[in-house]
Amino acid sequence: MALRGNLRDFTITQLLNLINLAGKTGTLIVDGPVEQAYVSFREGKLAYARIGQEDGTLARVLHKANKINVNQYRAIADRAGQMTDKELGLLLINAGYVTQEDILANLQGYFTEIVRKLFTWVEGFFRFENEMLPPEDRINVRLDLENIIIEGSRQLREWEQLQDEIPSLDMALKFTERPLTNVNLSVEEWRVVKFVDPKNTMRQIASTNKLNDLEIRRIVYGLLQAGLVEVIRPVGLATAPNPRMFPTQDKEEQKSLINKLIGRIRSM
Amino acid sequence: MQTVKMVVTGPFSAGKTQFIQSVSEIDVVSTERKISSDEERAVKSATTVAMDFGRITVDEDLVLYLFGTPGQKRFDFMWEILSEGMLGFIVMVDTTRPETFREARSILETFRAYAPTPYVVAANKQDIDDAWELEDVRHALRLDGKTKLLPCVATDRNTVKTILLELLYSILEEMDAGK
Numbered sequence: 386m387a388l389r390g391n392l393r394d395f396t397i398t399q400l401l402n403l404i405n406l407a408g409k410t411g412t413l414i415v416d417g418p419v420e421q422a423y424v425s426f427r428e429g430k431l432a433y434a435r436i437g438q439e440d441g442t443l444a445r446v447l448h449k450a451n452k453i454n455v456n457q458y459r460a461i462a463d464r465a466g467q468m469t470d471k472e473l474g475l476l477l478i479n480a481g482y483v484t485q486e487d488i489l490a491n492l493q494g495y496f497t498e499i500v501r502k503l504f505t506w507v508e509g510f511f512r513f514e515n516e517m518l519p520p521e522d523r524i525n526v527r528l529d530l531e532n533i534i535i536e537g538s539r540q541l542r543e544w545e546q547l548q549d550e551i552p553s554l555d556m557a558l559k560f561t562e563r564p565l566t567n568v569n570l571s572v573e574e575w576r577v578v579k580f581v582d583p584k585n586t587m588r589q590i591a592s593t594n595k596l597n598d599l600e601i602r603r604i605v606y607g608l609l610q611a612g613l614v615e616v617i618r619p620v621g622l623a624t625a626p627n628p629r630m631f632p633t634q635d636k637e638e639q640k641s642l643i644n645k646l647i648g649r650i651r652s653m
Numbered sequence: 654m655q656t657v658k659m660v661v662t663g664p665f666s667a668g669k670t671q672f673i674q675s676v677s678e679i680d681v682v683s684t685e686r687k688i689s690s691d692e693e694r695a696v697k698s699a700t701t702v703a704m705d706f707g708r709i710t711v712d713e714d715l716v717l718y719l720f721g722t723p724g725q726k727r728f729d730f731m732w733e734i735l736s737e738g739m740l741g742f743i744v745m746v747d748t749t750r751p752e753t754f755r756e757a758r759s760i761l762e763t764f765r766a767y768a769p770t771p772y773v774v775a776a777n778k779q780d781i782d783d784a785w786e787l788e789d790v791r792h793a794l795r796l797d798g799k800t801k802l803l804p805c806v807a808t809d810r811n812t813v814k815t816i817l818l819e820l821l822y823s824i825l826e827e828m829d830a831g832k
Contacts, residue, residue: 549759553766615797616762618769629738630770632655640828642657642715643740647821649711650814653676 388513397503398537400511405429405530412517417506424500425519431528433519434499441495443470443488443524450491452483469522493526497533504537505544505599540599547602550609554588554598557619558605563612577604578613583620658718659820660735661705662760663745664753668777668807669721670705672745675813677707677719732760733767741771741820745807746794748776748784754793761794771823775805775816 388403392415400413408429415422420437435441448458461473468476477483519525558581570578573596580590591601608614631639661669674681705721720735736742742764746757764772776790785793791802801819805812 549755550762552759552763556762556766609795615795616765618765630740631657636828640825642655643821643825643828645711645715646657646709646717647818647825649709649717650676650817650821653709653810653814 388511390511392506392509392511395511396541397500397506398534398541400513401500401530401534401537404513405534409513409515410518411513411515412519413511413513414517415503415506415509415511417503417509422499422503424496424503425517425525427518427525427527429530431496431500431530431533432525433523434496436499436502441523443473443492446491446495447477447483447488450494452487452491453477457482470524471522474524488524489526492524493528496526496528500533501536501540502597504540505597507544543603544599547599547606550606551587551602551616554591554601555586555619556616557583557586558590558608558614559583559617561612561615568611568613573600574604574607577601578608581614583617586619654716655714656716656718657740658720658738659817660720660722660739660742660764661745662722662732662742662764663775663777664747664756664760666750667745667747667753667757668805669745671807672743672775672777672805672813672816673705673707673719673721675807675810676709676817678710679708681705681707681721729763732763736764736767739768739770741773741824743816743820744772744774745777745805746774746790747778748790749778749781751785751793754790758794771820771827773801773803773816773820773823775803775807777805777807779804780806780809 397415403409404413404426406429410427410429412423412425415424422436423434424431425433433441439445444453444458444461447453448455453461474485474488478485478488560581573594576594577590577596580593587601587605590596591598594601596604605614609616631642633639633642661672663669670681705719707719707721709717709719711717720739722732722735723729744757744761744764747753761772761774774790774794774796776784776787778784779787787802787804791800794802796802801823803812803816803819805816807813
């Protein structure tokens, strides 16, 4: 039977554990909330990963890691269009731009980061394709899954706790009375603080700052704990009583009904 | 016959069923089941798995229903269903069990996100020596100064009545404010 299902029933951590123990070779395809991820394995070890629209080429990975600057990246993209990542890697090593260790370390970091992101996906479908191997023009790594699984389990616990603290990202934030002076915030925290406004939901702030659900919750949790912000219903969201709350739509009748309830409970 | 409803929510063993029992004119229609977990059995022997249901008849045309939600998170799929069309909600907190405060905060935030209805927080078991003081509970639950945090003894009909009345006053205030 094909290995496929829903992340609600079978988490990423459980999937990686299964792939690791069974020493599987193939590609795990996960349809997440907004994007799709491909994670390839050889004999139970992480070999390659790609997510969403990111091409995951060696040039892109090295550029993201600041190993090559933007001009070098553009030059490579222009001239090395027909070159495989393996050929490009050799070229860069021979030209003295990077070492072989640099390439492997950065690819491992990049692939691991993608898998870490998957740990925050609690909704979505997955399937494992035994026949599907990573693209041949890409450099594969061979990374043990145990540490990634342990880290993932830790992250899952953190995720569950943060979800308990901040169950809905459709709520907004507002500053408390406490002034923001003498507070040391990180760049990420400032990026969130900049958008704290009763009109903005946490989901909107996350989307503007390109933060995933875990990252926005982590930052907001810190701000909440420090007493700098509080969670409120977004301004502008329908706040009129739900019509089904009352058997009548007439405001005066609704008030009369509440007054009747008050009278009845007082008399009990 | 017109009917309205209020929801009583809160963590496992906060006193929701008892709260409803104290004012309901009918025996609470309860869906309690024996507890399977040792940890939870140490706290009480049966728990609500779907809902509790109490009734207060106002007159021949108007009835108030009180719905108690299951406290355990694995039954949280019931929460949104029960919250539909509620006039307001009461969050019960056992103030002798600070280990449940985080969950109470989470439940409160979840219900606030469901609907913009008024709510009050009932600080239960205030008659017990170990109970936390109200101001400490307020900080622990991260309640702002405007949120009503009321002392409660779920077995005492008068405190239960006060909590229901305070919620009704809040509903009236919101109606007057045009919210």
